[in-house]
Amino acid sequence: MRTGPGADSAPAPAPTTTPTADRTSMFSSLKIRNYRLFATGQVISNTGTWMQRIAQDWLVLTLTGSASAVGITIALQFLPMLLFGLYGGVLADRLPKRPLLLATQSAMALTGLALAGLTLSGHVQVWHVYLTAFLLGLVTVVDNPARQSFVSEMVGPEQLPNAVSLNSANFQSARLVGPAVAGVLITAVGSGYAFLLNGLSFLAPITGLLMMRSAELHKARRAPRGKGQLREGLAYVAGRPELIWPIVLVGFIGTFGFNFPIWLTAFVDDVYHSGAGAYGLLNTLMAAGSLTGALLAARRGASRLRILVGAALIFGLLEIVTAFAPAFWVFAALMAPLGMFGLTVNVTANSSLQMATDPQMRGRVMSLFMMVFIGGTPIGAPLVGWITDTFGPRVGFAAGGAVSLIAAACVGLILARVGGLRLKVDLRPGLRPHVRFVPRDPRTADEQRAREPAEELTPAV
Structure with a gap:
């Protein structure tokens, strides 16, 4: 365990009140009360988040008629992660995570309510959406690493891989419901009510955080205030191949392979000439595959780098195949396996990084992971949007898949060489x-x- 001047005393032992869960059970983490409260609040909030994502993309497309504008919106939402992501990790390592999450979840609720007010009043303009997306991104800079690293404090090290997988299953379960509800709301009454419900949905995680029992948390040693903590985090990752290369891989895939809002809106509008209902259906099918991948990861328990590389290879190949689907029903059918393998990449990288990281460094390592995974979007989204607008949705989708495939092959070979292996x-x-x-x-x-x-x-x- 790494220590430093001013560090707290040794971490408290695992609380005796926390139930012991079967390590092979798919839902073992849910036996822990604090995590149950967290998961319940998150599934409600995540449903609202997915509703807002669908409504936001569709609102921008309606206001501008441009896939590039959708890309700009996504870029602005994730630009703060690229610029300030590591500082968010430093704060997550320094500050108590539960009060920090109460503040970030409240701020995210306000952004949803503000956009709802503008839309329902009929005064919304595209720059309002841009500004709201950027402000939400600023809050996410701190919320993401705090939320990711708080999981270990709720469940302890033995249940951490299972809890990380269930977090993803939680997110994808909400993704099954959110886009479908958003499609109905947009068609029936407009985007504003989707934004309103998202803002109100944050009451659930805030309530869950307030109801948690502090005595049952696995207290983690917080990093002391000091200079050079950001550089220390980067040096920590750079010296460990089992950390740096998975982060490099998810960076390429997150930047170029996960631009689904751009591709799906373009395919629905330009290729298949459908509406918001079809867009919601595609997101729901992808969520079904993602949920399957998350539950399989929870059942599997262990996170192996070979699974990460293999899933990334298949994910890139599937994107190329999907780009040239001849009919809408073929395109739709491929959403489920795309979601499953994309989620497997995310969950496997996330849990393997957390398990390999010193708890005092976990906030900084996870902020770096999130920075490259979603913080690369401001670079990739406008470029992919431009390729999609200029050369068509099929070329844009295939280009993202090709980058993901090449990155997976290269990182796989590097990890094999580091491990002294041959094929x-x-x-x-x-x-x-x-x-x-x-x-x-x-x-x-x-x-x-x-x-x-x-x-x-x-x-x-």
């Missing part, structure tokens, strides 16, 4: 064909298995 392909007749990473030198197989990158990559890909 072995066995297609001999009479044997089950397999593709496997194995130690370069069979005499050192035992030593290689003891090293984490090798342990993560050795099983068959």
